[in-house]
Amino acid sequence: MQMVDNARVVVYLMTGFLESGKTSFLRYTLGQEYFAIDGRTLLILCEEGEEEYDETALERSNTVLLTVDDPEDLTTEWLARLDRTYHPERVIIECNGMYPVSRIESMDAPPGWGLVQKLVTVDATTFGTYIVNMKPLFMDMVRGAELVLFNRCKKEMPLASYRRSVKVVNQSAQIIFEGEDGEIDNIFEDAMPYDLDAPVVEIDDMDYGIWYVDMMDHPERYLKKTVEYKAKVLKPRGFSAKEFVGGRMAMTCCADDTTFLGYVCRSAYAPKLAPGQWVKIRGTVGYEYSPAYRRKGPVIRAEHVEAAQPPQDEMVYFN
Secondary structure, eight states: OOBOSSOSEEEEEEEESTTSSHHHHHHHHHTSGGGOOSSOEEEEESOOOSOOOOHHHHHHTTEEEEEOSSGGGOOHHHHHHHHHHHOOSEEEEEEETTSOHHHHHHSOOOTTEEEEEEEEEEETTTHHHHHHHOHHHHHHHHTTOSEEEEESOOTTSOHHHHHHHHHTTOTTOEEEEEETTEEOOOTTTTTOSSOTTSSSEEOOGGGHHHHHHHHHHOGGGTTTOEEEEEEEEEOOTTOOTTEEEEEEEEESSSTTOEEEEEEEEEOTTGGGOOTTOEEEEEEEEEEEEETTTTEEEEEEEEEEEEEOOOOSSOOEEOO
């Protein structure tokens, strides 16, 4: 089910572990004026939790509630029959995170249907347990998600670590933390292990992952600052002679699930560097378009690049 911009039937995929707040979120959203449409909405439940939908509210929003007892029954053919029976304008699929979300995303949609948004809800009070015991399922959920909503948050929780767990898999996801009194902001202010006001912001080997995620999330904090860090050289095809990516491999789930996390660097030293070489980079952070990002992003103009020994542990771990 591909992401599209002009579908006849728009599809929203809502997922999260059991009792993560999916139903509460959708129940609230369906009642909002900004989410109202003229046509019919199909709400397909792939699980039934403790929270229930009010029939009167469903009628008011012209929403038909359908339940799938076995997620295997959620097929293209079944959805096509619903299309012919109900002629919906919008479909919302509420899916249990225990079921591989990638299966729904990879299935063929009926003609004219298209996925427009994927949302994930997370209960912050149980996230630590889930991330330890069910990390592959969580990673499967957040890949491709536009919004990840952590609810039931408290300031004393390691929210910065929670954000990094998402950003290492999905850099473009919007992440919201909600407590009893609304959104919780500024979760990184007291969590930076380096001095952002120093003439040179020195990134320790063990802090690379923290720095990478924070600069991707908040480039304005680093704009025009000089940073120094250790990285491996990557030279993607299509890069100019004076460009390379300096980064490190990160483990997002297990040994078989790693990814290279790095930033574009521009330097006169680049032609002398070999792919796979470890270097220490010192440069000034800018923010501009790069084909490597396919959008604007941090670009480091490296004034000094020198050969370096690899870190004691070359892998970056996100807990």
